[in-house]
Amino acid sequence: MSRSVESMLGLLKIRVKRGINLAVRDALSSDPYVVITMGKQKMKTHVINSNCNPVWNCDLTLPIRDPNLPVHLTVYDKDTFSVDDKMGEANIDIKPYIACLKMGLENLPNGCAIKKIQPTRINCLLDESSIIWNNGKITQDMSLRLNNVECGEVEIQLDWVEVPGCKGLGFI
Structure with a gap:
């Protein structure tokens, strides 16, 4: 087993669903794409041409070694x-x-809300x-x-992927 897999806790799949009312950066529209960074890792979606309300539905997967590292999303105009x-x-x-x-929950009814997170100045919700x-x-x-811009929001979904041979979340 490779050392990199052993040091991993699992994979965080971030589905970048869509952008809403993104800022115009070209003459009439923008050609947006999203970049997700965590530590030295960097991934990006494809570009959607001439659309300030793009639908990406793009899955970006981050190997998680340290869940305390910040995950940052940036939207760019190509x-x-x-x-x-x-x-x-x-x-x-x-x-x-x-x-x-980490709660190790099992066999809950579909649609069961485990926790609700309220918007704060820090979490960008x-x-x-x-x-x-x-x-x-x-x-x-x-x-x-989105911060540092006149308008815009991005919808995402988080999903965890267990990887055989990884430490798993029980080790943090």
Whole structure:
């Protein structure tokens, strides 16, 4: 077994669903894409051309070694002849989600809310976010308000993927 798998707790799948009312950065629209960073890891969605309300439905998967590292989401406007413009950013607070995973819950009714997270100045949530049990998995849907921009929000979903040979969440 590789050392990198042994040091991993599991995989965090972040489904970047869609952007809503994103800022215009070109003449009439924007060509947005999302970049997710955690520590030295960096992943991005595909570009949606000329759309301030893009639907990505793109799964980005982060190997989690330290759940205390911040997860950061940044939206950019793809430009052909210049540096891509920033269209806002948000921090994704995964700590409540990880705490629910560590509870070791089993066989709850589908749609059961395990925990509700209220918006704060720190977590970038636009609305209350619920951590839900569905079909044997724990997921969390979030609507994130983008910071450092005049408007825009991004909807995402968190989902945990157990990986054989990993330490698992019981070790944190």
